[in-house]
Amino acid sequence: MDFDSVDDFENVEMTYVSFLSKGYISRNKFLFDKIKLTNFSKFVLYSCVYGTPIFKIGNSGKKILVLSGIHGNELPPQLANLTLLNELVDRDLNNTVYVIPFASPNSTMNNERSFNSLDLNRAAHIANSLSNQIIQAIEELKIDCVGDFHSTAYNSNPGFESVFSSKNPSPESVLMAHHISNEVGSEIIRYDVAGSQYKGAVEDVCNLRGIPAVTCEVLSPFASIGKGSFEKSLQQMKSFLGYFGF
Secondary structure (H helix, E strand, O other): OOOEEEOOEEEEEEEEEEOOOOOOHHHOHHHHOOOOOOHHHHHHHHHHOOOEEEEEEOOOOOEEEEEEOOOOOOHHHHHHHHHHHHHHOOOOOOOEEEEEOOOOHHHHHHOOOOEOOEOHHHOOOOOOOHHHHHHHHHHHOOOOEEEEEEEEOOOOOOOOOEEEEEEEOOOHHHHHHHHHHHHHOOEEEEEEEOOOOOOOOHHHHHHHOOOOEEEEEEEOOOOOOOOOHHHHHHHHHHHHHHOOOO
16 A cells, blocks of 8 residues: 655655545534544545545554544544544654544444445455455555454443453454553453454454454444543553553
8 A cells, every 4th residue: 555645744644445435524413523623633534535544653663553433323433533643643653553533434424334234343354345445454554453443332232341352363462452451441352263253343354364453342322422432432542552552
C-alpha cells in the first residue's frame, strides 16, 4: 500500500483501504455532535467522503493497528479513536501506529450495523468483503498486533464491558487482554482457539493468521453514545497502546 503525506500534518501519512465504503460522517448527528472539530478531525471526516481511510503515524518499532467502526452503529469507539488520532498527531512515537477510525463510513453515516447486508465482524474471512479488505491491508502492511474496538448494549452479545482474546494460535492475544483488563477493569473473555465460537471476526481472523489481536467492548446503547462509554473506550485504546510501551 502506498501512503501519501498529509499537508499541514507532517507526522501523518494516509491511504485508503476501500473506495466503496464512502460516507458522510456528519449525517450521523448522534456522533457528529460529539466530535471536537479540530482541523485534523475535519480532514479525517473529509477523507471518509471518498472511502475507508487508514492513517499512519511513526516509522519505527512495532506496527500496531487501532481499528473501530466495524459496526457502524457502535459509536463510542469511533469517537474515541478519532480523539486518540488527534492526540497522536503531534507525538514522536517509538512504534508505528496505524489507525482506522471509521471502518465503514457508509455504515456510520446511516447508523447501521452492517455494510452491503454483511455483518463485517462475521465476514472478515469472506474474500473481498470490506472487513476482508482490512485483513488484506493488515497482512500487506505486516501489522504486528491489532486492537479492534466495539461497543455492546444490554441484552446483546456480550452485553457488558469486556475484552475478547484467544490462546491459540496467537497466545499474545491473551497477554494483551490481561494488560487491558488489569489497567481498565474490562472483563476478559478468552477462547482456547480463535474462531471456535463463530467465524469471521476481525480479531479471530487475525489471530488465526498469526497476528495477535483483541476485541474490546464498552457498554452503550447501539446508535448512540452512552454516558461514560466514549471515555472508557479511549481508556481501552490507550491501555492497548500502553502494552507496547506508549
